[in-house]
Amino acid sequence: MSEKTLEGSGKAFLVLLLPISFLIIFLVSTWKFLLALILLLIGFNVWQWHQWQQWCQQVNPIFHRLLQDTQGRVTPMDLAIKGNFSGTIAKRYLDTKASEFGASILNSEDGGPVYYFINATILGSILESSEPAKELPSQSVAQAAPILLAPTLAQPQPEETDAELLPPATHEEVKIPLEKQLVFGSLIQSELAKRLNVYSSTVYKRRNDPDFPEWSRSRDPDGIAWSFSRKSKEFFPLDEDKS
Known part of the structure; x- marks a missing residue:
């Protein structure tokens, strides 16, 4: 039994040794090519x-240039159209830049990615749009009563995340007529956010969306649709006759 065991072990070793030998010979003869x-x-x-x-x-x-025009909000389609190349290459380029600058990537309503790049110029623009309104000689908007109007229950409300909604007011709010709010014929970002009962950042994210007028109408206590002017960085009512 011992001799048979040794013989079997020798055959198994040869079975393993032959492929290894062929592999060594192949590598020695073809190493330059490899x-x-x-x-x-x-x-x-x-x-x-x-x-x-x-x-x-x-x-x-x-x-x-595209970052300056869109205030840091870029999609692969925007870059592809601007640069006249494919959307796949545009997405690869934006992914590289997002990783380099730490940009935020969110999904739009159609499922496509939206890249948010924030630099000093864009951040300054956001802060400027959140500053108090200009003062009049006799009365300033800053001296007016708070304009925190809760949306009416009868109006349908779009679905919002908890981070976008303001907490309920702890005191009785004073409703000011729209014509008194529109001292300069428009509202800045922070004023409109108070009127719509959302955070200022929510207005900033949505202001360039095509459905912004309908979204603002659904949240406005008087059912007024608002539009954003990139030139003046202010918001104007589209239906002033409803106020």
Whole structure:
């Protein structure tokens, strides 16, 4: 039994030794070819990376102008149309920039990604739009009573997250007529946010949306639709006759 066991072990060793021997012979005879192939693949990847970096340098000015025009809110379609290239490349470029600058990526209503880039200029624009209104010689808007109007129960409300809704008021609010609020014929971002009973950041995110007038109408206590002017950075009522 002992001799048979040794014989079986020897055969098993030969079965393993033969493939290993063939592999060693193959590597010794073809190592130059394999090394050249590996170097070729590395060189190709380096060349592709270099080409991508050069292309990004050409697209950067377009991307920077688009950021200023859209106040940091960019979609792959916007960049693809502006730069005249495919949406897949535009998305890859935006993913690279989002990782580089720590941008926020949210999904729009149609399911597409929206990239939010915040720089010093855009942040300053947000802060300016949240400043109190200009003062009149006889009366300033800052001296007016608070304008925190809760939406009426009869109006249908769109679904909102808890982070977007303001907490319920702890004191009785004073309702001021719209014509007194519109001292300059318009409202700034913080004033409109109080009127719609949402946070100022919610108005900022939605103000460029196509459905912003209908959304603001659904939250306005008087059912008034509002539109945003990028030039003056103020909000104007579309249906003043309803006030």
